[in-house]
Amino acid sequence: MPQRAPVDPQAPLTQQSPYWASIARLGPIVRPIVPRLVMGLVVALAASALALAVPQVLRLVIDELLRSGTQPAAVWGAAGVVLLLGVLEATMIYLRRVLVIEPSITLERQMRTSMYDHLQDLPVSFHDRWGSGQLLSRSVADLGFLRRWLAFGAIFLVVSISTVALGVVLLFTLSWQLALIFLAAAVPIMVYGAIFRRRFSLATRRSQDQAGDLATAVEESVHGIRVLKAFGRAREALEGFTEQARHLRETEVAKARHQALFSLVVTLLPELALGTGLVTGIWLAAAGHLSIGSLAAFFATAAAVAQPVEASGMLVGMALTAKTAVDRHFEVMDAANTVADPQRPRHLVAPRGELAFRGVRFSFGVPAPHDAARPPGAAGPPAAGSPSEVLRGVDLQVRPGETMALVGATGSGKSTLLQLVPRLYDVDGGAVEVDGVDVRDLPLAELRRLVAVAFEDTTLFSSSVRENVLLGAPVQEGPEADAVLAEALEVAQAHFAYSLPDGVETRIGEEGLSLSGGQRQRIALARAIAAQPSVLVLDDPLSALDVATEERVSEGLRGALAHTTTLIVAHRPSTVALADRVALLRGGVVEDVGTHAELLGRSDHYRWVIASLPEEPRDLDRDEEPDLDTVFSEEAEAR
Numbered sequence: 001m002p003q004r005a006p007v008d009p010q011a012p013l014t015q016q017s018p019y020w021a022s023i024a025r026l027g028p029i030v031r032p033i034v035p036r037l038v039m040g041l042v043v044a045l046a047a048s049a050l051a052l053a054v055p056q057v058l059r060l061v062i063d064e065l066l067r068s069g070t071q072p073a074a075v076w077g078a079a080g081v082v083l084l085l086g087v088l089e090a091t092m093i094y095l096r097r098v099l100v101i102e103p104s105i106t107l108e109r110q111m112r113t114s115m116y117d118h119l120q121d122l123p124v125s126f127h128d129r130w131g132s133g134q135l136l137s138r139s140v141a142d143l144g145f146l147r148r149w150l151a152f153g154a155i156f157l158v159v160s161i162s163t164v165a166l167g168v169v170l171l172f173t174l175s176w177q178l179a180l181i182f183l184a185a186a187v188p189i190m191v192y193g194a195i196f197r198r199r200f201s202l203a204t205r206r207s208q209d210q211a212g213d214l215a216t217a218v219e220e221s222v223h224g225i226r227v228l229k230a231f232g233r234a235r236e237a238l239e240g241f242t243e244q245a246r247h248l249r250e251t252e253v254a255k256a257r258h259q260a261l262f263s264l265v266v267t268l269l270p271e272l273a274l275g276t277g278l279v280t281g282i283w284l285a286a287a288g289h290l291s292i293g294s295l296a297a298f299f300a301t302a303a304a305v306a307q308p309v310e311a312s313g314m315l316v317g318m319a320l321t322a323k324t325a326v327d328r329h330f331e332v333m334d335a336a337n338t339v340a341d342p343q344r345p346r347h348l349v350a351p352r353g354e355l356a357f358r359g360v361r362f363s364f365g366v367p368a369p370h371d372a373a374r375p376p377g378a379a380g381p382p383a384a385g386s387p388s389e390v391l392r393g394v395d396l397q398v399r400p401g402e403t404m405a406l407v408g409a410t411g412s413g414k415s416t417l418l419q420l421v422p423r424l425y426d427v428d429g430g431a432v433e434v435d436g437v438d439v440r441d442l443p444l445a446e447l448r449r450l451v452a453v454a455f456e457d458t459t460l461f462s463s464s465v466r467e468n469v470l471l472g473a474p475v476q477e478g479p480e481a482d483a484v485l486a487e488a489l490e491v492a493q494a495h496f497a498y499s500l501p502d503g504v505e506t507r508i509g510e511e512g513l514s515l516s517g518g519q520r521q522r523i524a525l526a527r528a529i530a531a532q533p534s535v536l537v538l539d540d541p542l543s544a545l546d547v548a549t550e551e552r553v554s555e556g557l558r559g560a561l562a563h564t565t566t567l568i569v570a571h572r573p574s575t576v577a578l579a580d581r582v583a584l585l586r587g588g589v590v591e592d593v594g595t596h597a598e599l600l601g602r603s604d605h606y607r608w609v610i611a612s613l614p615e616e617p618r619d620l621d622r623d624e625e626p627d628l629d630t631v632f633s634e635e636a637e638a639r
């Protein structure tokens with residue numbers, strides 16, 4: 001497996017796209033809910049205008065009603081107006097929530113679904129480079145954040161800017177001298193705001209990436225918990241995790257410090273301006289340049305304006321985090337699907353299952369942790385003949401219905417060659433053909449119906465045995481599906497499935513019943529058989545079986561594969577025995593092809609490879625307990 005480098009906590013993060021260029025990319029996605037967002041914005045603006053109207057009523061009450069000694073009824077009337085304004089403001093706030101929350105949640109779901117869909121489409125080479133935690137954090141945390149920003153942050157930012165703008169105009173109408181003092185505080189706020197924006201956006205990008213790496217570390221250690229425990233490496237894993245968590249903590253603390261400092265500036269300066277304004281205001285009122293009502297209204301309005309200014313630290317922080325979330329989202333969504341359907345597809349009407357590799361060249365390219373960190377095209381395949389090329393011109397023909405074993409030293413590229421058949425990767429040069437048609441010219445769905453695979457490292461999904469086995473089967477339900485299931489379980493010697501607590505309906509996989517390595521392999525093998533493919537590609541699918549079970553499976557396979565072209569990676573002589581012919585892979589090419597006996601007779605390298613294959617199974621996995629009497633008597637005989 002290639003290494004996926006986590007975010008370097010010390011690396012300078014300076015490459016940031018312009019803010020609006022990033023946000024504008026959301027345009028087409030957000031468009032359907034824009035009317036609701038605009039309505040939400042309008043009612044939020046109305047709520048803020050109502051809040052600003054209260055000081056005006058206050059001024060009227062003080063200057064006009066109280067001073068001229070009007071009837072108490074008029075004062076009650078004014079109080080009623082203030083109350084009405086308050087009720088209206090609360091209603092508007094409620095309406096805003098109703099208008100924006102539901103569409104923003106829907107949008108989050110849609111973005112998450114399309115990301116999942118895109119991840120399914122992207123080639124295996126993409127998944128080789130990206131840590132699962134990075135994808136997890138982008139599809140869960142980042143999108144959740146974007147929703148909150150759209151439903152709350154963005155609207156409040158616009159409302160805050162409008163409130164401040166309208167408030168400042170009102171302040172000028174009440175007293176231009178006091179308004180100027182108040183406005184003077186805005187200059188250092190704006191200067192410091194620019195510094196804050198730069199620092200915070202770098203820190204927020206780093207923290208979101210580090211959170212993704214941390215999620216990858218959790219995922220890997222949960223998956224590898226048995227290995228870590230068995231090798232007593234849990235402490236080292238914890239130390240590694242603690243180190244990553246420490247880096248994230250440092251970034252978060254730095255972020256919080258930037259935000260706290262900015263909040264201090266935006267809280268302190270308006271307060272200072274208000275204090276200075278109060279002294280000046282009292283002096284102006286005493287000198288008769290300002291009415292008491294205007295002075296009271298000025299300070300009530302200034303307080304209403306100061307509120308969004310004070311919240312600006314949080315709002316700007318949200319806006320910058322949202323921009324990072326958008327960037328991270330599109331880094332995944334922009335990744336091109338290099339293994340796509342052909343533009344002019346060809347079809348195989350009655351496939352015979354002839355498989356051919358013609359001058360196939362392949363290398364894995366240069367792994368990189370995050371696509372965005374690389375200039376486009378930086379990870380392309382190395383030049384032909386470069387040392388990192390795994391396959392350097394493979395020529396091999398497998399006849400229809402033939403079983404061909406692939407043998408070679410470890411790391412010679414056997415698994416790689418198999419993965420080119422269902423286009424998990426595409427060749428860099430040459431072609432893989434089924435019935436004379438380049439696999440790249442077949443629609444992917446058709447190709448993957450023609451070709452079924454079973455790998456040594458089996459993946460079972462959190463669903464029933466039945467669903468796992470019938471995953472690629474032509475029929476999923478009914479008596480025909482039952483028959484396919486039964487036959488596949490029979491050939492793969494996976495009868496144990498019937499004895500599970502709920503039989504073939506038992507839930508297995510990560511969230512279900514744990515199966516042994518050999519049981520998992522047999523389910524995976526049954527899945528490949530149930531797909532009823534024309535070409536079956538098996539990557540050492542019997543490695544975890546004991547000799548007796550392997551023999552029974554091999555026998556079943558010989559019958560079942562009679563009409564299926566099979567390419568099988570063999571790590572054991574017993575798997576080689578399954579094959580009609582054997583291909584010997586060496587130095588990135590097929591060095592020799594022949595029967596097992598022919599190759600034994602003429603190839604030193606083949607003899608060496610076969611001699612180095614293990615005779616015994618790597619992992620004994622018997623269904624039934626061994627007969628201890630027999631074991632003891634065999635041991636006694638041996639003695």
Ligand SMILES: Nc1ncnc2c1ncn2[C@@H]1O[C@H](COP(=O)(O)OP(=O)(O)OP(=O)(O)O)[C@@H](O)[C@H]1O
Nearest residue numbers: 001002128364390409410411412413414415416417
């Ligand atoms: N996803 C990957 N990304 C980068 N390099 C890879 C990847 N998978 C395999 N390789 C490299 O390609 C080479 C061939 O690997 P491959 O797994 O095909 O060998 P193999 O013959 O099947 O080995 P084995 O018999 O040990 O299973 C190795 O050097 C391996 O490190």
